[in-house]
Amino acid sequence: MEIKEVFAQNLRAARQQKGLSQEELAHRAEIDRTYISSLERSIYNASIDVVERLAIALEIQAADLLRRPPSDT
Amino acid sequence: MEIKEVFAQNLRAARQQKGLSQEELAHRAEIDRTYISSLERSIYNASIDVVERLAIALEIQAADLLRRPPSDT
DNA sequence: TTGTGACTTGTAGTCCGTT
DNA sequence: CAACGGACTACAAGTCACA
Numbered sequence: 501m502e503i504k505e506v507f508a509q510n511l512r513a514a515r516q517q518k519g520l521s522q523e524e525l526a527h528r529a530e531i532d533r534t535y536i537s538s539l540e541r542s543i544y545n546a547s548i549d550v551v552e553r554l555a556i557a558l559e560i561q562a563a564d565l566l567r568r569p570p571s572d573t
Numbered sequence: 574m575e576i577k578e579v580f581a582q583n584l585r586a587a588r589q590q591k592g593l594s595q596e597e598l599a600h601r602a603e604i605d606r607t608y609i610s611s612l613e614r615s616i617y618n619a620s621i622d623v624v625e626r627l628a629i630a631l632e633i634q635a636a637d638l639l640r641r642p643p644s645d646t
Numbered sequence: 647t648t649g650t651g652a653c654t655t656g657t658a659g660t661c662c663g664t665t
Numbered sequence: 666c667a668a669c670g671g672a673c674t675a676c677a678a679g680t681c682a683c684a
Contacts, residue, residue: 611678
């Protein structure tokens with residue numbers, strides 16, 4: 501499993517946990533709505549500043565968005 | 574402090590902890606030596622696949638390379 | 647052994663839309 | 666509300682010569 505897939509899953513899970521739509525998250529993180537959609541579908545390898553902006557908007561640690569599930573380690 | 578600076582410091586610290594030169598790490602991670610030099614000088618916002626390749630070469634977690642020092646939180 | 651400048655190429659990231 | 670397309674711009678990715 502590639503890191504961008506891990507990131508995609510963590511991102512979607514964290515966003516839904518907060519009850520946010522892609523558009524609301526996009527606004528908070530100042531990132532394009534369609535790009536967040538792409539990230540959740542594992543299209544791109546986000547750069548670390550995008551990871552951090554999303555983490556801040558989601559009120560979690562940037563490192564948490566890259567954390568692999570226990571079953572995968 | 575920007576995330577790329579956090580990453581740069583963590584990268585250099587982890588590399589030196591392993592007693593590796595930039596060139597040796599470059600070889601292990603299959604990344605150009607001068608690019609690693611750039612990353613350690615906070616030139617770029619690395620993408621998450623590069624972060625992971627370096628983490629694997631350093632035998633640490635990708636998330637650890639993004640972790641901010643306690644004094645910074 | 648590492649830093650740096652100059653450069654090219656590939657992909658990250660934006661903005662418009664439709665389904 | 667989200668998936669998806671095309672066309673674009675910005676910047677990461679990768680290479681080289683040299684200090």
